[in-house]
Amino acid sequence: MRPTFVLVHGAFANSFSFAPLQAELGLLGHRSVAVDLPGHGFGASYSSAYQAPQDLDGLATASGSLAGVTLADNATHLIGILERAKENGPVILVSHSRGGVTATAAANARPDLIDRIVYVAAWCPVDLDVNDYYAEPEMATVDAASLAHALVGNPAELGLLRVNFRTSDPGALAALKGAFLADGTDEEFLTFLNTFQPDENLDVGSSGDRAQAATWGRIPKSFVRLADDASMPLAMQDRLIREGDAMTPDNPFDVRTLEGSHLKWLITPAPAARLLGELGALTSQSS
Numbered sequence: 001m002r003p004t005f006v007l008v009h010g011a012f013a014n015s016f017s018f019a020p021l022q023a024e025l026g027l028l029g030h031r032s033v034a035v036d037l038p039g040h041g042f043g044a045s046y047s048s049a050y051q052a053p054q055d056l057d058g059l060a061t062a063s064g065s066l067a068g069v070t071l072a073d074n075a076t077h078l079i080g081i082l083e084r085a086k087e088n089g090p091v092i093l094v095s096h097s098r099g100g101v102t103a104t105a106a107a108n109a110r111p112d113l114i115d116r117i118v119y120v121a122a123w124c125p126v127d128l129d130v131n132d133y134y135a136e137p138e139m140a141t142v143d144a145a146s147l148a149h150a151l152v153g154n155p156a157e158l159g160l161l162r163v164n165f166r167t168s169d170p171g172a173l174a175a176l177k178g179a180f181l182a183d184g185t186d187e188e189f190l191t192f193l194n195t196f197q198p199d200e201n202l203d204v205g206s207s208g209d210r211a212q213a214a215t216w217g218r219i220p221k222s223f224v225r226l227a228d229d230a231s232m233p234l235a236m237q238d239r240l241i242r243e244g245d246a247m248t249p250d251n252p253f254d255v256r257t258l259e260g261s262h263l264k265w266l267i268t269p270a271p272a273a274r275l276l277g278e279l280g281a282l283t284s285q286s287s
Contacts, residue, residue, distance in 0.1 A: 003090035003115060003283050005032040005276060006081060010097025010122070012163060012196045014041040017096075017266055024273035030280060031088075035081055037074045037102060039066035044197040050166060059164065059198075060153035067159030069201040071209055075105035082106065082113040090115040090283050094276065095122040097232070097262065098204065101130055105209050107216040116283045117219050118276070119240075121226040121262060123204075126211045126243035130204040138235035146179035146231070152198070161200040165193050179231045181263045188267050217248035220286070222279055224272075225257040226265060254279075 007018045015034035025032045045065040049058030085091045093114045095103035100122025123130050149172035150164045177189045225237050245252040258265050265272045
């Protein structure tokens, strides 16, 4: 039986990010579900201050639906979707970027719902909490100010992260493009930027949310490296792979590589769809 791909987006993104990939998967005969985590997609908050002409003072204080949303909330929501998908056969959980934190938490709690877990340059915390990885040498090349250029408001007061993706500041736009889509055209970059939502939740988990050998560790797992990723460098991707393999040496990552930046695989999705199809075939054979 062919599996269902459950796709989990990264920070400031939503299910809309996966539309081109889902089209390619569908044309290859695969079933997929793109998840909107709580407060994302049509559940997101868009203040009138975010519209043009922008009111940056108002945007800095406007309330948002993501205030107080936790990683546990995200995991609970994802588990509900996995339960429904599992009724139709095998499930492959695919996460990108920050979505890996939610995927890992769900896998810790309900490994029985997942036949394979796939990280596409996604966070899979094993030895450290996610925030602590940013201080490690593997992240030294990352422009930590890329989002800070467009950060709006005080996260502690808002209860969420807010970024003005509709900024026209050339420096902020250049930093964002360099971090996420240096290999894309300006048109592709601005188009993708306009699918982002301004708010993201603050909670990325703690030590209790790291990958657990007894649960997460028994699920067949793949890591898709993005070779030209500037926001999660290959050195960090490879470290996460090593840490996962060290935790479960009898169940190491199946490692694949796609060329391109953090977002390019979503804009030009045919190679990723073919790769996922190969993983789907592996999962079907073992189910």
